[in-house]
Amino acid sequence: MKSSYAKCIILSGTLIIFVAVWWVIAAALNNPREIVGPFQTGTAFISLFTDPPLTRLLIAGLQVTMLSILLGFALAVMVGVPIGVLMGRYLIVDLFCDPWVNIWYSIPAIAFVPLAMNWTGVSATSSVIIAFLITVFTVIINVYGGVKNISGSLIDSGLAYGATQTQVMTKIILPAALPNIMVSLRLGISRAIEGVVIAEMVFTVVGLGGLMDDAADNLQLALSGALIIILAIISLALAEGMKYIAGRALAWKESQAMVRE
Amino acid sequence: MKSSRTMSLSARFGVFCASLGLFFVLWEVAALSSGSSLILVGPIPVLQALVALLQNHLPRGTLGIQGANAAILQTLATIVLGFILACIVGIPVGLIMGRWKTAEALIDPWLSAAYSIPIVILIPMLYFAIGADFYAEVFVTFLLTVFTIIVNTHHGVKYVSNALAEVGKSYGASESQFLAKIILPASMPDIISGMRIGMGRAILAAVLAEVLMSGNGLGGMMMTFQDVLNTPYMMAVVFLIALMGIAVLQLPKVLERRLFRWKGTESLSREIRR
Numbered sequence: 079m080k081s082s083y084a085k086c087i088i089l090s091g092t093l094i095i096f097v098a099v100w101w102v103i104a105a106a107l108n109n110p111r112e113i114v115g116p117f118q119t120g121t122a123f124i125s126l127f128t129d130p131p132l133t134r135l136l137i138a139g140l141q142v143t144m145l146s147i148l149l150g151f152a153l154a155v156m157v158g159v160p161i162g163v164l165m166g167r168y169l170i171v172d173l174f175c176d177p178w179v180n181i182w183y184s185i186p187a188i189a190f191v192p193l194a195m196n197w198t199g200v201s202a203t204s205s206v207i208i209a210f211l212i213t214v215f216t217v218i219i220n221v222y223g224g225v226k227n228i229s230g231s232l233i234d235s236g237l238a239y240g241a242t243q244t245q246v247m248t249k250i251i252l253p254a255a256l257p258n259i260m261v262s263l264r265l266g267i268s269r270a271i272e273g274v275v276i277a278e279m280v281f282t283v284v285g286l287g288g289l290m291d292d293a294a295d296n297l298q299l300a301l302s303g304a305l306i307i308i309l310a311i312i313s314l315a316l317a318e319g320m321k322y323i324a325g326r327a328l329a330w331k332e333s334q335a336m337v338r339e
Numbered sequence: 340m341k342s343s344r345t346m347s348l349s350a351r352f353g354v355f356c357a358s359l360g361l362f363f364v365l366w367e368v369a370a371l372s373s374g375s376s377l378i379l380v381g382p383i384p385v386l387q388a389l390v391a392l393l394q395n396h397l398p399r400g401t402l403g404i405q406g407a408n409a410a411i412l413q414t415l416a417t418i419v420l421g422f423i424l425a426c427i428v429g430i431p432v433g434l435i436m437g438r439w440k441t442a443e444a445l446i447d448p449w450l451s452a453a454y455s456i457p458i459v460i461l462i463p464m465l466y467f468a469i470g471a472d473f474y475a476e477v478f479v480t481f482l483l484t485v486f487t488i489i490v491n492t493h494h495g496v497k498y499v500s501n502a503l504a505e506v507g508k509s510y511g512a513s514e515s516q517f518l519a520k521i522i523l524p525a526s527m528p529d530i531i532s533g534m535r536i537g538m539g540r541a542i543l544a545a546v547l548a549e550v551l552m553s554g555n556g557l558g559g560m561m562m563t564f565q566d567v568l569n570t571p572y573m574m575a576v577v578f579l580i581a582l583m584g585i586a587v588l589q590l591p592k593v594l595e596r597r598l599f600r601w602k603g604t605e606s607l608s609r610e611i612r613r
Contacts, residue, residue, distance in 0.1 A: 084444075088444055088445065088447075088448060089448050092445075092448040092449065111467065112467050112468050113464075113467065113468045170354065173351055173354040173355065173358075174354055174357070174358045175358070177355060177358060177359075178358065178362065180588075180589055181581075181585050181589070183588075184539065184581075184584040184585040184587070184588035184589055185580075185581040185584050185585070186539070186542050186543035186546060186547075186580060186581075186584050187543060188543055188546045188547045188550060188558065188580070189546070189561075189577045189580045189581050189584070190577075191550075192561055192562065192564075192565040192573050192577060193574070193577060195565060196377065196378050196379065196565070196570060196573075197378060197379070268454070268455065268457070271457055272457040272459060275457050275459055275460055276457075276459055276547060279459070279460075279462065279463065279551060280550055280551065280562075287460070290460065290463060291463050291551075294463035294464060294466065294467065295463075297467075299464065299467060302463060302464060303464060306460050306461065306464065309456075309457075309460050310456045310460070313455055313456045313457060314452075314455050314456060317455035318455070
């Protein structure tokens, strides 16, 4: 195990190297229509917060993007977890759903984009649909794997002591599958983010992704870069937040589940 | 409790057929009730359009775009080239990270960043930095695929069982023998599984790059049909892309199960990684 001190040094070193390489490449090419350096991007980043019209755009885009990500993710979890549990528990549901879950899971996100455009137009609703579609099967597959692998002796002893089906579900299956449910949430949130960003970049008029793509189209590369940084910060925050929640939810289990992921 | 743990093969097949049939019925019903061929069309027009595309027929009014076969070939070439590049770079990097702690510590921040941040957001910037031609798309495909391959290779190499490694060391294996005879075979299931998932990423990357960058290939064709509201052809291209994803992600799983039976189910259960 590395000490957190060394980790900090490596992290900041990596960041410095990244900015330095970026700066050198930008300076060497010296063409603001191809690549902008870290300083202009930093200026644009600050202007996002100090220039009122830009700030308004940013806040509006932020609201739409965050709402799409969280809504698509929440829907996927609400639908995916029950289906995954049922598939793991009942063979008939498993056989019925398994081929479709695997097939839909394998479809690249971009294939859903034109379909959603046909259904609900170029809108945030379409982003939500796309985020839902590419997240829900990841959730199902992971929850299913967890429930399927619960040792039979846990369930059998529960039944032998006269547990009802509901009790088996809430007291045995759900706690035992919790590590997998948490893994599915962590993978799911990054899939949802990716889905929303892809959708918004193709739509070009919705949310932060659209704003970023639009800025690039108008050759405002510095602004586009600043928006990329904002999107990166959002994704990191959501991913880390989910990691934290997973850690809290699994604190009662030994660290095994965390390692396994 | 009626959750029978076993079921006869014919019953399994029956359930599968019922599931398949139900899907097509639902699709047809949804298409009929949508009331407009602009929103959703049933399976039959889509399959007809797919056959026409594969025979290199394009509908009227879309003359501006590449021929259907040329588009399919270009997309396949992008996927394959980007994927091969990602393997050439990703597998050695993963090996090095798994074997040397220093390399691991240095590269790991990049990996976790690439895993938490959707790299697709870089595409609009790359468009200006490297252009929008075929090679730019290959590069995007490489970029979106390589991290998946590195992570899986790294994981496989790092968790080679200690028992295997110690036997090798105590019988005096040289570093190259150690790598070739112990590390590589033992981590092969993980590497293969990473390549499989990476291939799925490569399809997404190539099509997305075509949509956002050049407008050629299958991705460009899909968005052109969307623009001119030719739903059957658009859905046929979607179907084709979906089929490619399914073929790449599901078929090797069957092979994996056969090839690596000696390794037990470990690599299969780990397949949840992106």
